[in-house]
Amino acid sequence: MTGCNFRVATRDDARDLGAMHITSWREAYAGILPEKMLSSLSAEARAAAWAKILQEPPSERSTVVYLAERDGAICGFGSCCAQRTENLKDLGYDGEVSAIYVLRESQKQGIGTRLFSKMSLDLSRRGFNAAALWVLRDNSRARRFYERYSGQLIAEREDVRDGAVLIELAYGWPDLKQLNRLVARE
Numbered sequence: 001m002t003g004c005n006f007r008v009a010t011r012d013d014a015r016d017l018g019a020m021h022i023t024s025w026r027e028a029y030a031g032i033l034p035e036k037m038l039s040s041l042s043a044e045a046r047a048a049a050w051a052k053i054l055q056e057p058p059s060e061r062s063t064v065v066y067l068a069e070r071d072g073a074i075c076g077f078g079s080c081c082a083q084r085t086e087n088l089k090d091l092g093y094d095g096e097v098s099a100i101y102v103l104r105e106s107q108k109q110g111i112g113t114r115l116f117s118k119m120s121l122d123l124s125r126r127g128f129n130a131a132a133l134w135v136l137r138d139n140s141r142a143r144r145f146y147e148r149y150s151g152q153l154i155a156e157r158e159d160v161r162d163g164a165v166l167i168e169l170a171y172g173w174p175d176l177k178q179l180n181r182l183v184a185r186e
Helices: 011-029 035-039 043-054 086-090 110-127 140-148 175-183
Strands: 005-008 064-070 073-082 093-101 129-134 152-160 164-173
Touching: 005 110, 011 035, 011 043, 011 064, 011 073, 011 093, 043 064, 064 110, 064 140, 073 110, 086 152, 093 110, 110 129, 110 175, 129 140, 140 164, 164 175
Parallel strands: 093 129
Antiparallel strands: 005 064, 064 073, 073 093, 129 164, 152 164
16 A cells, blocks of 8 residues: 555544545445435535544543545545443443445555554553444445454344434454454554
C-alpha cells in the first residue's frame, strides 16, 4: 500500500467523513440493504453525527476515529470505543470496533488491516482487554475479513429498519494482545 496516510480524525473532518461514510455504505451494502434505505441516506446528517462524536472530550471510553487518506481525500476510516452493547459487555468484550469502511477503489491494499490494527492497539492502550463488533450476516466480504483475523462468532441479533429485517452477527476477540499480534504480521 503506497501513498496512504493515517491519522486521528478531528471535528474539522466531519463533513468529509460524513460524505465518505455514505459513499462506502452505498458501495458495501448494495444488494444487501434495500435500495430505498441506501438512497435515503444523507451525507449532511451523517456529518452532523460525526461532528457530535468528534467534539466529545477525549477519555478512555470515548470514540476515536482513524482516517486513511490518499491525495488529501478520505479513502477509509475506522472507529473504536467502549463496548455499547450490554450483552457483549457481560460476555467480557469491553471494547468495540464501531465502524470500519474502505472505499471500493482502495480495497485490497491493506488499508482495512492498518485501520483495524490502529484500533486494536488504541483499545489496548486505553486498558480494554477484548473487543467485539457487529456486522450484517449477509456482508460476506466483511465477515471474511474478520474471520481472517480469528474473529469468533459470539452473538446474533435481529434489527428492523425501514421495514427491512436485518440480521447482525457479533464477532469477538477475547484477547486484544493476540489480535494485535495477528494484525501486526500483515
